[in-house]
Amino acid sequence: MEFDHYQRMARLSDQKPGNDPESMVVPALGLVAEAGSLVDIFKKWLRDGITFDRQRDFARVELGDVLWYLANLASRFDLSLNEIAENNLNRTRNRYGFGPDRWNEEDVKTSFDNVLPVSERFPRRMVFHFEETQDPDGQWRAVMRLLEATPNPFPHGRQFTEDPKGRGFTVGDPLRNNSLRDDGYRYHDAIHISFMAVLGWSPVMRSLLRLKRKSRVELDDVEDGARAVDIEEGLASQLAVRASKYEGYKSDRVVDNGTLDIVLEHTSGLEVSRRPGWLWKLAISTGFQCLESLKMNHGGYLVADLEAREVEYSRLRPEELGDKKLDQEVAASQEKSTS
Numbered sequence: 001m002e003f004d005h006y007q008r009m010a011r012l013s014d015q016k017p018g019n020d021p022e023s024m025v026v027p028a029l030g031l032v033a034e035a036g037s038l039v040d041i042f043k044k045w046l047r048d049g050i051t052f053d054r055q056r057d058f059a060r061v062e063l064g065d066v067l068w069y070l071a072n073l074a075s076r077f078d079l080s081l082n083e084i085a086e087n088n089l090n091r092t093r094n095r096y097g098f099g100p101d102r103w104n105e106e107d108v109k110t111s112f113d114n115v116l117p118v119s120e121r122f123p124r125r126m127v128f129h130f131e132e133t134q135d136p137d138g139q140w141r142a143v144m145r146l147l148e149a150t151p152n153p154f155p156h157g158r159q160f161t162e163d164p165k166g167r168g169f170t171v172g173d174p175l176r177n178n179s180l181r182d183d184g185y186r187y188h189d190a191i192h193i194s195f196m197a198v199l200g201w202s203p204v205m206r207s208l209l210r211l212k213r214k215s216r217v218e219l220d221d222v223e224d225g226a227r228a229v230d231i232e233e234g235l236a237s238q239l240a241v242r243a244s245k246y247e248g249y250k251s252d253r254v255v256d257n258g259t260l261d262i263v264l265e266h267t268s269g270l271e272v273s274r275r276p277g278w279l280w281k282l283a284i285s286t287g288f289q290c291l292e293s294l295k296m297n298h299g300g301y302l303v304a305d306l307e308a309r310e311v312e313y314s315r316l317r318p319e320e321l322g323d324k325k326l327d328q329e330v331a332a333s334q335e336k337s338t339s
Contacts, residue, residue, distance in 0.1 A: 194287030
């Protein structure tokens, strides 16, 4: 049966028709009452041990009543049940995705710079080193350096200050927490790196890496301009405040819908608004996981992979980590052969 057909039939059995506020109270109260009666199923299961299978007929009746009141309430708002259902599926798909196929959608695969000159594209793989020092006043300060960029849009590193000890190119200014508590905000560039890798978007990183898309006036002015940078910086700051209430955003599952609403509202009108909510959740949780790792270990390395849409933390420089893994494999093999 079509939703809209059901809605029309339900309207015929309405005992208090009309669209005035008073007539709308009945289906609204009925919807709440019938939904509440469904809780009785769980009470009987918990108290009496009555299984859900034995209460299926009861559930069918109560859910039908919920649907009837829902349909009549929708009619009073001049809304179609078909429209409501379709809108709801689109919204939940945007926020949660529909299984592994979500990665195949165009709103995820599309790049924001793949047709632009190499000098205006994000490298597909970057390695950043974060080093921490302590100022005389006891405050921690973090420096971010770029060690590797592939493909390299700035082969001579002319845009950056090269570290005299050969530790890459310094990107941006050293950062402090600028707070009375040590929340690790000196490492908040990890959030921007995550946005860049997972979403393929970060006006802040474009500015820091000097990869603004100047060949396209509109992109340079709107998407990569000062206002977009301020929006992203504001989001990072607001997310850092909210993180403590949501388990530090340690996984995409704890990025609540309230946070997502704030993010989507602030970025509406920008190119990143094409990215689905579930990808934003992944970007936020990835960024905060990396920030926490940097804070706990007083620095380290972040490897951003824009093709895989991920950022990984390492205490060791990636090539050193590779050597260490190889040594471990050799040691394990030798131990196995002698046992």
